Amino acid sequence: PNRSNLMMEPEVDPDLSTSWSRCGAEPRVQVRLGRTGRMDETNTSAASTPPDDTERLAVSHTEMTELLVPDDTNSLGRALGGTVLHWMDVCGAIAAMRFAGQQVVTASMEHVDFIAPIEVGEVATIEGFVFDTGRTSLDVTVEVRAADPRTGEHRQTTSSYLTFVALDDDEQPTPVPSLVCPSDEEAARRDRALDARLEQLEQVCARHGL
Numbered sequence: 001p002n003r004s005n006l007m008m009e010p011e012v013d014p015d016l017s018t019s020w021s022r023c024g025a026e027p028r029v030q031v032r033l034g035r036t037g038r039m040d041e042t043n044t045s046a047a048s049t050p051p052d053d054t055e056r057l058a059v060s061h062t063e064m065t066e067l068l069v070p071d072d073t074n075s076l077g078r079a080l081g082g083t084v085l086h087w088m089d090v091c092g093a094i095a096a097m098r099f100a101g102q103q104v105v106t107a108s109m110e111h112v113d114f115i116a117p118i119e120v121g122e123v124a125t126i127e128g129f130v131f132d133t134g135r136t137s138l139d140v141t142v143e144v145r146a147a148d149p150r151t152g153e154h155r156q157t158t159s160s161y162l163t164f165v166a167l168d169d170d171e172q173p174t175p176v177p178s179l180v181c182p183s184d185e186e187a188a189r190r191d192r193a194l195d196a197r198l199e200q201l202e203q204v205c206a207r208h209g210l
Contacts, residue, residue, distance in 0.1 A: 053177045053178075054177050054178045054179070054180045055099050055100075055177035055178075055179065055180070056179075056180050056181065056182055056186060057129055057130060057131065057179060057180075057181050057186040057189060057190055058129075058183070058186055059098055059099055060095040060096070060098050060099035060128075060129045060130040060140070061095070061127075061128075061129045062091050062094045062095040062098065062127070062128050062129065063091075063125060063126070063127045064087065064090070064091050064094075064125070064126045064127075065123055065124065065125050065126075066087055066123070066124045066126065067121075067122075067123055067124075068083075068118050068119070068120050068121065068122050068123075068124060068146075069120070070120055073120050076117075077119060077120040078117040078118060078119055078120070079117065079118035079119075079124070081114060084114070084118070084124075084144060084157070084158055085109070085112070087124065087126045087144065088109070088126060088128075088142045088144065088158070088160060088162070089106055089109070089162065090126075091126040091127070091128045091142050092106070092128050092140040092142045092162040092164065093106065093164060094128075095128040095129055095130055095140050095142075096130060096138045096140055096164040096166070099130040099133075099138060099176070099177065099179075100138060100164075100166040100176045100177065101177075102166040102167060102168065102174055102176070103166070103167045103171075104138070104164040104165060104166050104167065105164065105165055105167060106162060106163075106164055107137060107163040107164060107165045108162065108163045109160055109161075109162045109163075110160055110161045110162070110163075110197075110200070110201075111160065111200060111204050112158065112159075112160040113158070113159070114157065114158055115156060115157055115158060115159075116146070116155050116156070116157045117146075117157065118144075118146040118157055119146070119148075121148075121149075122146045122147060122148055122149070123146070123147050123148075123149050124144055124145070124146050124147075124157070125144070125145045125146075125147065125154075126142060126143075126144050127142070127143050127144075127145075128140050128141060128142035128143070128162075129141065129189065129193075130179060131179070131189070131190045131193035131194060131197075132179060132190075132193075132194065133176050133177070133178060133179045134176075135175055135176075136165055136166055136173040136174060136175055136176060137163055137164065137165050137166075137176070138163070138164045138165075138166065138176055139161060139162070139163050139197075140161070140162045140163075140164065141159070141160075141161055141193040141196075141197070142159065142160055142161075142162060143156060143158070143159040144156070144157045144158040144159065145157060161193075161197050161200070
């Protein structure tokens with residue numbers, strides 16, 4: 001799709017209270033960062049209103065497995081960063097499409113830390129789910145774990161937060177269902193993701209002196 005279709009004109013909003021302000025940065029465009037730490041698009045179209053329907057978090061849950069083969073490794077026999085990011089993008093997109101019931105495009109991938117390498121021959125598990133929504137956007141948390149299939153030993157290797165935008169048949173942004181968490185497990189997953197994302201944003205601010 002034409003990326004220009006997704007562009008929105010930023011508006012200055014000096015009265016916004018954002019999580020960025022906690023880090024000492026003044027908001028420059030009209031985005032909201034509350035407890036969730038999520039950026040929500042401004043509703044610039046009076047004709048587009050949020051849908052009345054809802055969808056539960058569990059519907060979006062997606063888990064993939066990948067065997068790391070030599071073609072996807074660097075000279076040290078470890079997973080290429082680009083390969084891992086590709087896996088995460090695919091997993092996140094599937095989660096977003098399951099939730100929205102629409103085609104989606106990637107709008108952003110937030111800060112990524114490669115915590116541990118994935119060695120050739122290991123099995124990577126990529127897990128993601130929608131934990132927050134805007135009018136036409138969906139926030140997905142994605143984690144990657146690696147395991148040795150011979151010993152069962154496993155560890156977390158990578159995590160990030162991705163934002164997707166749902167598109168209609170004309171490839172224009174379209175409203176998505178509201179997120180609901182009817183079970184205690186779903187509510188706990190959502191809250192952990194929201195809190196972890198906000199913590200990451202604050203760490204990034206501190207790291208860069210913002």
